[in-house]
Amino acid sequence: MRNTARWAAALGLTAAAVCGPLTGAAVAAPGAAPSSLYAPSALVMTTGHGNDAATVTPERAVTLTCAPTASGTHPAATQACAELRGANGDFDALKGKGDVWCTKLYDPVVVTVQGVWQGQRVSYERTFGNACAKDAATGSVFAF
Template sequence: MRNTARWAAALGLTAAAVCGPLTGAAVAAPGAAPSSLYAPSALVLTTGHGSDAATVTPERAVTLTCAPTASGTHPAAVQACAELRGVGGDFDALKPSGDVWCTKLYDPVVVTVQGVWQGKRVSYERTFGNACAKDAATGSVFAF
């Protein structure tokens, strides 16, 4: 039951991050300039220990908005948005750090992303062998 409540809270954060920037959007009158020239980019990122997002309770969650400017509760929003723009929002294409050596201790960490990237729905999940492997592979995007 506790897992259900935590996932409900995570989904609530997702809805707030995705729908929040859209609530002020209105249809422009014919001939009027659009209110924004940017497609929405609002994400909820979570991390938790375990091997599968379906059974893991998120331990940390942040919001990240990248358009028109970087903002949210992410501690390094500007850098995370820059890294995501550099790979076109493809989380699998994030560049791993080449100078990090991690132990092979198996303590799985799951990361998830829900939201919108440049107007397109995003849903992402990946399991790393440990927190060091996660940090080395994802840069500042999941550094929270």
């Protein structure tokens, strides 16, 4: 029951982060200027210990909005947005910290991302061997 409540809360955050910026958007009349010059970029990111998102209860969740400016509950929103822009929104292409030595202790950490990046739907999940490996591979994007 607790797991269901946590996932419901995480999905609620996802809906608020993704749909919130879109609620004020209206269809422009022909010839009228668009209400926004930026494609929405609003993400909900979670982390938790376990092997996959289906069996993991999220331990931390943050929001990250990158357009038109960096904001959200992410502790380093500006830096995370810059790193995502540098990777063209591809979470697998993120540049991590180069000179980090991590133990091989297996304590899996799952990260998930749900939302919109530059107007395109995003759904991402990845499992790292431990928190050190996650931080070394993803820079500040999942450092929360």
